[in-house]
Amino acid sequence: MSEQTLFKVTVDGITIEVPAGTTILQAARQIGGQVAPPAMCYYSKLKGSGGKCRTCLVEVSKGSEKDPRPMPKLVASCRTTVMDGMEVKNITSDKVVDARAGVVEFLLLNHPLDCPICDQAGECHLQDLSFDHGKSKTRFEFQKRTFKKHDLGENIQLHMTRCILCYRCVFTADQLTNKRVHGILDRGDHAEIATHIEKSLDNEFIGNVIDVCPVGALTDKTFRFKNRVWFLKPMDAHRDCPTCSGRVTLWNRGDEVYRVTARKDEWGEIEDTPDGKPGWICNTCRFDKKNASDWVIEGPRAISRASVISQGHYAGNVGTTIPNETFKAVNGGREPHLLMDIHDESEVNQPNIHLGQNHGASHGDTFNNKTENA
Protein backbone atom coordinates (compact mmCIF):
# COMPACT_ATOMS: atom_id res chain seq x y z
CA MET A 1 0.00 0.00 0.00
CA SER A 2 1.42 3.26 -1.05
CA GLU A 3 -1.02 5.36 0.89
CA GLN A 4 -2.96 4.50 3.98
CA THR A 5 -6.70 4.75 3.43
CA LEU A 6 -8.38 6.82 6.10
CA PHE A 7 -11.88 5.95 7.25
CA LYS A 8 -14.22 8.50 8.70
CA VAL A 9 -15.97 7.20 11.80
CA THR A 10 -18.35 9.00 14.14
CA VAL A 11 -18.52 7.96 17.78
CA ASP A 12 -21.22 9.63 19.87
CA GLY A 13 -21.37 12.46 17.37
CA ILE A 14 -17.63 13.10 17.31
CA THR A 15 -16.04 12.40 13.96
CA ILE A 16 -12.47 11.20 13.58
CA GLU A 17 -10.41 9.83 10.72
CA VAL A 18 -8.58 6.62 11.41
CA PRO A 19 -6.59 4.23 9.20
CA ALA A 20 -8.45 1.23 7.79
CA GLY A 21 -8.29 -1.78 10.08
CA THR A 22 -8.57 0.21 13.29
CA THR A 23 -11.07 -1.16 15.75
CA ILE A 24 -13.98 0.94 17.00
CA LEU A 25 -12.46 0.83 20.50
CA GLN A 26 -9.13 2.20 19.30
CA ALA A 27 -10.88 4.94 17.31
CA ALA A 28 -12.93 5.89 20.37
CA ARG A 29 -9.81 5.91 22.52
CA GLN A 30 -8.23 8.35 20.09
CA ILE A 31 -11.14 10.68 20.81
CA GLY A 32 -10.68 9.87 24.48
CA GLY A 33 -12.63 10.59 27.61
CA GLN A 34 -16.10 9.18 28.22
CA VAL A 35 -16.53 8.22 24.60
CA ALA A 36 -14.06 5.34 24.90
CA PRO A 37 -15.86 2.16 25.93
CA PRO A 38 -14.49 0.39 29.01
CA ALA A 39 -12.55 -2.80 28.37
CA MET A 40 -11.82 -5.59 30.81
CA CYS A 41 -10.26 -8.23 28.59
CA TYR A 42 -8.93 -6.26 25.62
CA TYR A 43 -5.34 -5.09 26.02
CA SER A 44 -3.85 -3.21 23.11
CA LYS A 45 -0.32 -4.47 23.86
CA LEU A 46 -1.35 -8.13 23.70
CA LYS A 47 -2.11 -9.73 20.35
CA GLY A 48 -5.33 -11.71 20.27
CA SER A 49 -6.81 -10.25 23.41
CA GLY A 50 -10.37 -9.02 23.53
CA GLY A 51 -13.83 -10.24 22.66
CA LYS A 52 -14.47 -12.08 25.91
CA CYS A 53 -15.80 -9.77 28.58
CA ARG A 54 -18.43 -7.90 26.50
CA THR A 55 -18.04 -4.67 28.46
CA CYS A 56 -17.03 -2.74 25.36
CA LEU A 57 -20.33 -3.38 23.55
CA VAL A 58 -21.44 -0.48 21.35
CA GLU A 59 -24.32 0.16 19.02
CA VAL A 60 -23.54 0.70 15.36
CA SER A 61 -26.37 2.87 14.10
CA LYS A 62 -24.98 3.14 10.57
CA GLY A 63 -22.81 0.40 9.11
CA SER A 64 -20.93 2.43 6.54
CA GLU A 65 -21.36 5.00 3.78
CA LYS A 66 -22.04 2.29 1.20
CA ASP A 67 -24.30 0.15 3.38
CA PRO A 68 -25.99 2.48 5.87
CA ARG A 69 -28.07 -0.22 7.56
CA PRO A 70 -27.47 -0.40 11.31
CA MET A 71 -25.97 -3.56 12.76
CA PRO A 72 -28.75 -5.71 14.23
CA LYS A 73 -27.08 -6.36 17.57
CA LEU A 74 -24.62 -4.59 19.80
CA VAL A 75 -21.07 -5.36 18.75
CA ALA A 76 -17.88 -5.78 20.74
CA SER A 77 -15.96 -2.65 19.84
CA CYS A 78 -12.55 -4.18 20.59
CA ARG A 79 -12.99 -6.75 17.80
CA THR A 80 -15.00 -4.80 15.22
CA THR A 81 -13.06 -2.74 12.73
CA VAL A 82 -14.35 0.57 11.48
CA MET A 83 -15.85 1.15 8.04
CA ASP A 84 -15.93 4.42 6.14
CA GLY A 85 -18.79 6.58 7.36
CA MET A 86 -19.65 4.31 10.27
CA GLU A 87 -21.67 5.84 13.05
CA VAL A 88 -21.28 4.39 16.51
CA LYS A 89 -23.25 5.12 19.63
CA ASN A 90 -21.64 4.43 22.96
CA ILE A 91 -22.87 6.37 25.97
CA THR A 92 -25.56 8.06 23.90
CA SER A 93 -27.34 4.74 23.36
CA ASP A 94 -29.74 3.50 26.04
CA LYS A 95 -29.32 -0.03 24.72
CA VAL A 96 -25.59 0.09 25.37
CA VAL A 97 -25.96 1.54 28.87
CA ASP A 98 -28.47 -1.16 29.73
CA ALA A 99 -26.41 -3.97 28.21
CA ARG A 100 -23.31 -2.82 30.05
CA ALA A 101 -25.13 -2.81 33.37
CA GLY A 102 -26.14 -6.38 32.58
CA VAL A 103 -22.57 -7.35 31.74
CA VAL A 104 -21.35 -5.87 35.01
CA GLU A 105 -23.96 -7.85 36.87
CA PHE A 106 -22.73 -11.02 35.16
CA LEU A 107 -19.09 -10.24 35.91
CA LEU A 108 -19.95 -9.68 39.56
CA LEU A 109 -22.02 -12.86 39.89
CA ASN A 110 -19.16 -14.89 41.23
CA HIS A 111 -16.95 -12.04 42.35
CA PRO A 112 -16.43 -12.25 46.11
CA LEU A 113 -16.50 -8.45 46.58
CA ASP A 114 -13.69 -8.70 49.09
CA CYS A 115 -12.36 -5.27 48.12
CA PRO A 116 -11.52 -4.42 51.75
CA ILE A 117 -8.87 -7.11 51.79
CA CYS A 118 -7.91 -7.02 48.12
CA ASP A 119 -4.62 -5.37 47.23
CA GLN A 120 -5.99 -4.26 43.86
CA ALA A 121 -8.62 -2.02 45.46
CA GLY A 122 -8.14 1.55 44.35
CA GLU A 123 -6.70 0.59 40.97
CA CYS A 124 -9.12 -2.18 40.07
CA HIS A 125 -10.83 -1.97 36.70
CA LEU A 126 -13.78 -4.00 37.92
CA GLN A 127 -14.31 -1.52 40.75
CA ASP A 128 -14.26 1.36 38.27
CA LEU A 129 -16.52 -0.49 35.88
CA SER A 130 -19.14 -1.40 38.44
CA PHE A 131 -19.01 2.09 39.90
CA ASP A 132 -19.49 3.73 36.52
CA HIS A 133 -21.75 1.29 34.75
CA GLY A 134 -23.13 -1.19 37.24
CA LYS A 135 -26.22 -1.43 39.35
CA SER A 136 -26.02 -1.34 43.11
CA LYS A 137 -27.92 -4.58 43.62
CA THR A 138 -27.47 -8.16 42.53
CA ARG A 139 -30.22 -10.67 41.83
CA PHE A 140 -27.95 -13.66 42.38
CA GLU A 141 -29.18 -15.85 45.21
CA PHE A 142 -26.83 -18.81 45.07
CA GLN A 143 -23.48 -19.78 46.52
CA LYS A 144 -20.58 -18.09 44.78
CA ARG A 145 -18.06 -20.46 43.27
CA THR A 146 -14.95 -21.27 45.25
CA PHE A 147 -11.72 -22.95 44.26
CA LYS A 148 -8.98 -25.04 45.70
CA LYS A 149 -6.04 -22.72 46.32
CA HIS A 150 -3.16 -22.91 43.88
CA ASP A 151 0.30 -21.68 44.73
CA LEU A 152 1.89 -19.87 41.80
CA GLY A 153 5.33 -19.52 43.35
CA GLU A 154 6.91 -17.08 45.70
CA ASN A 155 6.17 -13.85 43.85
CA ILE A 156 2.67 -14.08 42.46
CA GLN A 157 -0.47 -14.58 44.52
CA LEU A 158 -3.51 -16.06 42.81
CA HIS A 159 -7.03 -15.41 44.09
CA MET A 160 -9.08 -17.43 41.68
CA THR A 161 -12.43 -16.30 43.14
CA ARG A 162 -11.75 -12.75 41.93
CA CYS A 163 -10.86 -13.81 38.37
CA ILE A 164 -13.10 -12.77 35.49
CA LEU A 165 -11.38 -15.07 32.95
CA CYS A 166 -10.18 -12.30 30.67
CA TYR A 167 -7.24 -14.42 29.40
CA ARG A 168 -4.89 -11.42 29.54
CA CYS A 169 -2.37 -13.26 31.70
CA VAL A 170 -2.46 -16.22 29.33
CA PHE A 171 -1.63 -13.99 26.36
CA THR A 172 1.08 -12.28 28.40
CA ALA A 173 2.74 -15.58 29.18
CA ASP A 174 2.44 -16.64 25.53
CA GLN A 175 3.84 -13.45 24.10
CA LEU A 176 6.47 -12.43 26.65
CA THR A 177 7.86 -15.75 27.84
CA ASN A 178 9.08 -18.67 25.79
CA LYS A 179 7.10 -21.28 27.70
CA ARG A 180 3.74 -20.79 29.26
CA VAL A 181 3.14 -22.86 32.38
CA HIS A 182 -0.26 -21.52 33.44
CA GLY A 183 -3.54 -21.47 31.64
CA ILE A 184 -7.25 -21.95 31.96
CA LEU A 185 -8.22 -25.42 33.15
CA ASP A 186 -11.72 -26.89 32.92
CA ARG A 187 -14.78 -25.34 31.37
CA GLY A 188 -17.78 -23.23 32.22
CA ASP A 189 -18.30 -22.52 35.86
CA HIS A 190 -15.27 -24.62 36.79
CA ALA A 191 -12.86 -22.77 34.51
CA GLU A 192 -9.89 -21.57 36.49
CA ILE A 193 -6.41 -20.19 36.09
CA ALA A 194 -3.95 -22.84 37.20
CA THR A 195 -0.69 -24.53 36.44
CA HIS A 196 -0.67 -28.17 35.50
CA ILE A 197 0.34 -29.59 37.96
CA GLU A 198 1.45 -27.22 40.76
CA LYS A 199 4.29 -25.46 39.01
CA SER A 200 5.53 -22.07 40.02
CA LEU A 201 5.63 -19.21 37.56
CA ASP A 202 9.26 -18.19 37.44
CA ASN A 203 9.98 -16.80 33.99
CA GLU A 204 11.85 -13.50 34.12
CA PHE A 205 8.94 -11.62 32.54
CA ILE A 206 6.03 -13.45 34.12
CA GLY A 207 5.58 -10.71 36.73
CA ASN A 208 3.79 -8.65 34.08
CA VAL A 209 0.70 -10.79 34.56
CA ILE A 210 0.17 -8.78 37.75
CA ASP A 211 0.05 -5.53 35.78
CA VAL A 212 -2.26 -6.83 33.06
CA CYS A 213 -4.73 -8.42 35.47
CA PRO A 214 -7.75 -6.09 35.51
CA VAL A 215 -8.92 -7.40 38.89
CA GLY A 216 -7.13 -8.61 42.00
CA ALA A 217 -6.79 -12.20 40.88
CA LEU A 218 -3.06 -11.95 40.33
CA THR A 219 -1.31 -9.73 42.84
CA ASP A 220 2.22 -9.08 43.96
CA LYS A 221 3.19 -11.32 46.88
CA THR A 222 6.04 -9.00 47.81
CA PHE A 223 3.47 -6.24 48.31
CA ARG A 224 0.79 -8.44 49.87
CA PHE A 225 -1.22 -6.51 52.50
CA LYS A 226 1.64 -4.02 52.97
CA ASN A 227 -0.48 -0.95 52.46
CA ARG A 228 -3.40 0.40 50.52
CA VAL A 229 -2.36 1.86 47.19
CA TRP A 230 -3.90 5.24 47.95
CA PHE A 231 -1.62 5.77 50.94
CA LEU A 232 1.48 5.27 48.83
CA LYS A 233 3.40 7.79 46.78
CA PRO A 234 3.75 6.78 43.14
CA MET A 235 7.11 7.94 41.77
CA ASP A 236 8.47 7.51 38.27
CA ALA A 237 11.88 5.95 38.37
CA HIS A 238 14.26 4.04 36.17
CA ARG A 239 17.33 1.88 36.47
CA ASP A 240 19.80 0.48 34.02
CA CYS A 241 18.36 -2.98 33.62
CA PRO A 242 20.05 -5.44 31.26
CA THR A 243 16.86 -7.46 30.61
CA CYS A 244 14.06 -4.91 30.44
CA SER A 245 13.38 -1.23 29.87
CA GLY A 246 13.85 -0.50 33.59
CA ARG A 247 11.24 2.25 33.47
CA VAL A 248 8.89 1.75 36.40
CA THR A 249 6.62 3.38 38.92
CA LEU A 250 7.75 3.03 42.51
CA TRP A 251 5.08 3.00 45.17
CA ASN A 252 6.78 4.54 48.18
CA ARG A 253 5.93 5.15 51.75
CA GLY A 254 8.35 7.78 52.94
CA ASP A 255 11.59 6.72 51.30
CA GLU A 256 10.76 3.04 51.44
CA VAL A 257 9.84 1.24 48.23
CA TYR A 258 6.79 -0.91 48.91
CA ARG A 259 6.01 -1.96 45.39
CA VAL A 260 7.34 -1.67 41.86
CA THR A 261 5.03 -1.71 38.85
CA ALA A 262 5.30 -0.83 35.22
CA ARG A 263 4.04 2.60 34.21
CA LYS A 264 0.43 2.58 33.19
CA ASP A 265 -1.35 4.96 30.85
CA GLU A 266 -4.85 6.37 31.17
CA TRP A 267 -6.39 3.09 29.94
CA GLY A 268 -4.58 1.13 32.60
CA GLU A 269 -2.24 -0.38 30.05
CA ILE A 270 1.54 -0.49 30.11
CA GLU A 271 3.08 2.68 28.73
CA ASP A 272 5.37 2.55 25.74
CA THR A 273 9.04 3.29 26.17
CA PRO A 274 10.45 6.19 24.10
CA ASP A 275 11.49 3.74 21.37
CA GLY A 276 7.87 2.67 20.92
CA LYS A 277 7.98 -0.78 22.52
CA PRO A 278 5.68 -1.71 25.40
CA GLY A 279 7.45 -1.05 28.67
CA TRP A 280 7.22 -4.52 30.20
CA ILE A 281 9.45 -4.90 33.20
CA CYS A 282 11.35 -7.94 34.41
CA ASN A 283 10.94 -9.81 37.67
CA THR A 284 14.24 -8.54 39.04
CA CYS A 285 13.05 -4.94 38.74
CA ARG A 286 9.62 -5.78 40.06
CA PHE A 287 10.31 -8.07 42.98
CA ASP A 288 13.94 -7.69 44.02
CA LYS A 289 14.81 -4.02 43.77
CA LYS A 290 13.10 -2.64 46.85
CA ASN A 291 15.77 -0.15 47.88
CA ALA A 292 15.42 3.50 46.98
CA SER A 293 19.14 3.41 46.14
CA ASP A 294 18.49 0.93 43.30
CA TRP A 295 16.54 3.54 41.38
CA VAL A 296 16.99 6.93 39.80
CA ILE A 297 13.89 8.87 40.83
CA GLU A 298 12.45 11.03 38.06
CA GLY A 299 9.63 12.62 40.03
CA PRO A 300 6.11 12.05 41.24
CA ARG A 301 3.82 10.25 38.83
CA ALA A 302 0.80 12.15 37.56
CA ILE A 303 -2.34 10.41 38.78
CA SER A 304 -5.80 11.17 37.43
CA ARG A 305 -7.77 13.39 39.77
CA ALA A 306 -10.69 11.00 39.57
CA SER A 307 -8.60 8.24 41.14
CA VAL A 308 -8.55 7.65 44.88
CA ILE A 309 -4.78 7.30 44.57
CA SER A 310 -4.56 11.04 44.00
CA GLN A 311 -5.86 11.72 47.50
CA GLY A 312 -3.24 13.40 49.61
CA HIS A 313 -1.05 14.07 46.59
CA TYR A 314 -0.32 17.56 45.45
CA ALA A 315 1.12 19.10 42.34
CA GLY A 316 4.85 19.36 41.80
CA ASN A 317 7.22 18.07 44.42
CA VAL A 318 5.00 18.68 47.45
CA GLY A 319 5.33 15.76 49.77
CA THR A 320 8.30 14.26 47.99
CA THR A 321 10.90 16.50 49.63
CA ILE A 322 11.41 16.62 53.39
CA PRO A 323 10.99 20.15 54.74
CA ASN A 324 13.76 21.63 56.89
CA GLU A 325 13.20 21.81 60.63
CA THR A 326 13.20 25.54 61.35
CA PHE A 327 12.59 25.50 65.12
CA LYS A 328 16.22 25.93 66.15
CA ALA A 329 16.87 28.68 63.63
CA VAL A 330 14.00 30.88 64.75
CA ASN A 331 14.59 30.26 68.47
CA GLY A 332 18.21 31.27 68.69
CA GLY A 333 19.63 27.77 68.50
CA ARG A 334 17.46 26.47 71.33
CA GLU A 335 15.92 23.01 71.15
CA PRO A 336 12.22 22.81 72.05
CA HIS A 337 11.61 22.05 75.75
CA LEU A 338 8.72 19.73 75.12
CA LEU A 339 8.65 17.85 71.90
CA MET A 340 6.44 14.86 71.30
CA ASP A 341 8.08 12.52 68.85
CA ILE A 342 5.16 10.54 67.45
CA HIS A 343 7.36 7.44 67.15
CA ASP A 344 7.76 7.32 70.96
CA GLU A 345 4.07 6.74 71.32
CA SER A 346 2.77 5.42 68.02
CA GLU A 347 3.29 1.81 67.06
CA VAL A 348 2.37 2.40 63.45
CA ASN A 349 4.99 3.12 60.83
CA GLN A 350 7.90 2.56 63.17
CA PRO A 351 11.23 3.74 61.83
CA ASN A 352 13.00 0.49 62.72
CA ILE A 353 10.58 -1.72 60.79
CA HIS A 354 11.13 -1.71 57.06
CA LEU A 355 8.08 -3.34 55.55
CA GLY A 356 9.34 -2.76 52.03
CA GLN A 357 12.29 -5.07 52.70
CA ASN A 358 10.15 -7.98 53.86
CA HIS A 359 9.40 -10.34 51.03
CA GLY A 360 5.87 -11.40 51.84
CA ALA A 361 2.95 -10.23 53.89
CA SER A 362 3.39 -9.07 57.45
CA HIS A 363 2.28 -11.29 60.28
CA GLY A 364 1.57 -10.61 63.92
CA ASP A 365 5.21 -10.96 64.96
CA THR A 366 6.49 -8.60 62.25
CA PHE A 367 5.61 -5.61 64.38
CA ASN A 368 6.51 -6.95 67.78
CA ASN A 369 10.22 -6.16 68.02
CA LYS A 370 9.36 -3.01 69.94
CA THR A 371 9.02 -3.65 73.67
CA GLU A 372 5.52 -3.16 75.01
CA ASN A 373 5.28 0.07 76.96
CA ALA A 374 2.32 -0.22 79.27
Added chain:
Amino acid sequence: MQALTNKAQAVNRKPMTFLERLYLINIIKGMMITFSHMFKKQPTIRYPEEKREFSPVFRGLHVLNRDEEGRERCTACGLCAVACPAEAITMEAAERVEGEEALYREEKYAAKYEINMLRCIFCGLCEDACPKDAIYLSETFAPANYTRKGFVYAKSDLLIPNPKTEATAFAEAKGVEA
Protein backbone atom coordinates in the same frame (compact mmCIF):
# COMPACT_ATOMS: atom_id res chain seq x y z
CA MET B 1 -32.29 64.55 62.53
CA GLN B 2 -35.31 62.43 61.93
CA ALA B 3 -35.58 59.46 64.29
CA LEU B 4 -35.68 56.05 62.69
CA THR B 5 -38.03 54.66 65.33
CA ASN B 6 -40.27 56.19 67.93
CA LYS B 7 -38.45 54.32 70.71
CA ALA B 8 -35.77 56.94 71.23
CA GLN B 9 -35.83 58.62 74.62
CA ALA B 10 -34.09 61.75 75.75
CA VAL B 11 -31.39 61.16 78.35
CA ASN B 12 -32.63 62.02 81.78
CA ARG B 13 -30.01 64.34 83.35
CA LYS B 14 -31.91 65.17 86.51
CA PRO B 15 -29.78 64.67 89.64
CA MET B 16 -30.65 61.57 91.69
CA THR B 17 -32.86 61.97 94.71
CA PHE B 18 -31.68 61.06 98.22
CA LEU B 19 -33.32 57.61 98.13
CA GLU B 20 -31.79 56.85 94.82
CA ARG B 21 -28.38 57.92 96.04
CA LEU B 22 -28.61 55.43 98.87
CA TYR B 23 -28.89 52.56 96.29
CA LEU B 24 -30.58 50.53 99.02
CA ILE B 25 -33.77 49.80 97.15
CA ASN B 26 -31.91 48.66 94.05
CA ILE B 27 -29.60 46.45 96.13
CA ILE B 28 -32.61 44.82 97.77
CA LYS B 29 -34.22 44.35 94.37
CA GLY B 30 -31.14 42.58 93.09
CA MET B 31 -30.86 40.41 96.20
CA MET B 32 -34.48 39.37 95.74
CA ILE B 33 -33.73 38.11 92.23
CA THR B 34 -30.74 36.13 93.51
CA PHE B 35 -32.74 34.76 96.42
CA SER B 36 -35.64 33.72 94.19
CA HIS B 37 -33.26 31.47 92.19
CA MET B 38 -32.76 29.27 95.27
CA PHE B 39 -36.25 27.94 94.74
CA LYS B 40 -35.87 27.23 91.03
CA LYS B 41 -34.82 23.91 89.49
CA GLN B 42 -31.05 23.52 89.34
CA PRO B 43 -29.60 23.07 85.87
CA THR B 44 -26.23 21.85 87.22
CA ILE B 45 -25.35 18.19 86.86
CA ARG B 46 -22.87 17.08 89.49
CA TYR B 47 -20.35 15.34 87.26
CA PRO B 48 -18.82 12.79 87.83
CA GLU B 49 -21.31 11.46 90.40
CA GLU B 50 -24.16 12.29 88.10
CA LYS B 51 -23.88 11.90 84.33
CA ARG B 52 -25.94 13.44 81.62
CA GLU B 53 -27.59 11.00 79.27
CA PHE B 54 -26.29 11.10 75.74
CA SER B 55 -28.50 10.89 72.72
CA PRO B 56 -28.26 7.63 70.79
CA VAL B 57 -26.65 9.43 67.87
CA PHE B 58 -23.94 10.94 70.07
CA ARG B 59 -20.53 10.57 68.45
CA GLY B 60 -18.03 9.84 71.18
CA LEU B 61 -15.09 7.58 71.80
CA HIS B 62 -14.39 5.00 69.10
CA VAL B 63 -14.67 1.29 69.68
CA LEU B 64 -13.44 -1.51 67.45
CA ASN B 65 -16.11 -4.13 67.12
CA ARG B 66 -15.96 -7.91 67.24
CA ASP B 67 -18.45 -10.32 65.74
CA GLU B 68 -20.62 -12.76 67.76
CA GLU B 69 -17.80 -15.27 67.82
CA GLY B 70 -15.36 -12.75 69.21
CA ARG B 71 -13.32 -12.27 66.07
CA GLU B 72 -12.07 -8.82 65.19
CA ARG B 73 -14.07 -7.39 62.35
CA CYS B 74 -11.50 -4.90 61.11
CA THR B 75 -9.61 -5.97 57.98
CA ALA B 76 -7.42 -2.88 57.72
CA CYS B 77 -8.99 -1.80 54.44
CA GLY B 78 -8.00 1.79 55.14
CA LEU B 79 -11.34 3.34 54.24
CA CYS B 80 -11.71 4.96 57.69
CA ALA B 81 -8.24 6.42 57.35
CA VAL B 82 -8.92 7.77 53.87
CA ALA B 83 -12.30 9.16 54.97
CA CYS B 84 -10.85 10.82 58.07
CA PRO B 85 -10.66 14.58 57.45
CA ALA B 86 -8.26 15.03 60.36
CA GLU B 87 -5.96 12.17 59.33
CA ALA B 88 -6.19 10.76 62.82
CA ILE B 89 -6.34 7.08 61.91
CA THR B 90 -3.34 4.99 60.96
CA MET B 91 -3.00 1.26 60.68
CA GLU B 92 -0.77 -1.54 59.64
CA ALA B 93 -2.16 -4.70 58.10
CA ALA B 94 -1.02 -8.27 58.50
CA GLU B 95 -1.97 -11.62 57.06
CA ARG B 96 -3.80 -14.09 59.24
CA VAL B 97 -1.80 -17.26 59.72
CA GLU B 98 -3.09 -20.70 60.49
CA GLY B 99 -4.35 -20.96 64.05
CA GLU B 100 -5.55 -17.34 64.18
CA GLU B 101 -8.94 -18.02 62.62
CA ALA B 102 -10.66 -17.55 65.96
CA LEU B 103 -9.06 -14.13 66.39
CA TYR B 104 -9.65 -12.46 63.06
CA ARG B 105 -12.63 -12.66 60.80
CA GLU B 106 -10.87 -12.24 57.48
CA GLU B 107 -7.64 -13.19 55.77
CA LYS B 108 -6.20 -9.77 56.49
CA TYR B 109 -6.43 -7.93 59.78
CA ALA B 110 -5.15 -4.78 61.41
CA ALA B 111 -2.02 -5.71 63.32
CA LYS B 112 -1.74 -2.12 64.50
CA TYR B 113 -4.58 0.32 64.58
CA GLU B 114 -4.24 3.75 66.09
CA ILE B 115 -6.44 6.77 66.49
CA ASN B 116 -4.77 9.98 67.50
CA MET B 117 -7.43 11.54 69.72
CA LEU B 118 -5.60 14.87 69.61
CA ARG B 119 -6.48 15.02 65.96
CA CYS B 120 -9.90 13.38 65.97
CA ILE B 121 -12.81 15.75 65.50
CA PHE B 122 -15.52 13.11 66.18
CA CYS B 123 -17.20 13.65 62.84
CA GLY B 124 -18.10 9.97 62.49
CA LEU B 125 -16.98 9.64 58.87
CA CYS B 126 -14.91 6.58 59.82
CA GLU B 127 -18.06 4.88 61.05
CA ASP B 128 -19.81 5.77 57.79
CA ALA B 129 -16.93 4.54 55.65
CA CYS B 130 -16.43 1.19 57.38
CA PRO B 131 -17.59 -1.67 55.12
CA LYS B 132 -17.17 -4.28 57.85
CA ASP B 133 -19.13 -2.74 60.75
CA ALA B 134 -15.85 -2.65 62.62
CA ILE B 135 -15.61 0.89 63.97
CA TYR B 136 -18.29 2.65 65.94
CA LEU B 137 -18.45 5.90 67.84
CA SER B 138 -19.84 5.10 71.26
CA GLU B 139 -21.98 7.14 73.63
CA THR B 140 -19.14 8.25 75.83
CA PHE B 141 -16.27 10.64 75.42
CA ALA B 142 -12.51 10.32 75.51
CA PRO B 143 -11.28 10.61 79.12
CA ALA B 144 -8.97 13.44 80.10
CA ASN B 145 -5.29 12.79 80.44
CA TYR B 146 -2.24 14.52 81.91
CA THR B 147 -0.02 14.15 78.87
CA ARG B 148 -0.55 14.44 75.17
CA LYS B 149 1.07 11.02 74.76
CA GLY B 150 -1.89 9.38 76.43
CA PHE B 151 -4.15 10.38 73.58
CA VAL B 152 -2.69 8.08 70.95
CA TYR B 153 -5.08 5.16 71.30
CA ALA B 154 -3.82 1.78 70.21
CA LYS B 155 -5.92 -1.19 69.18
CA SER B 156 -5.92 -2.55 72.75
CA ASP B 157 -7.57 0.66 73.97
CA LEU B 158 -10.26 0.55 71.30
CA LEU B 159 -11.28 -3.09 71.00
CA ILE B 160 -14.41 -4.18 72.82
CA PRO B 161 -14.10 -7.14 75.22
CA ASN B 162 -14.39 -10.55 73.61
CA PRO B 163 -17.95 -11.85 74.16
CA LYS B 164 -16.67 -15.46 74.26
CA THR B 165 -13.66 -15.26 76.54
CA GLU B 166 -14.48 -12.15 78.57
CA ALA B 167 -18.22 -12.47 78.87
CA THR B 168 -18.55 -10.45 82.08
CA ALA B 169 -16.43 -7.58 80.82
CA PHE B 170 -18.41 -7.63 77.61
CA ALA B 171 -21.74 -7.45 79.45
CA GLU B 172 -20.40 -4.65 81.62
CA ALA B 173 -19.15 -2.66 78.66
CA LYS B 174 -22.41 -3.17 76.83
CA GLY B 175 -24.32 -1.72 79.79
CA VAL B 176 -28.00 -2.14 80.46
CA GLU B 177 -30.33 -2.19 77.52
CA ALA B 178 -32.58 0.83 77.52
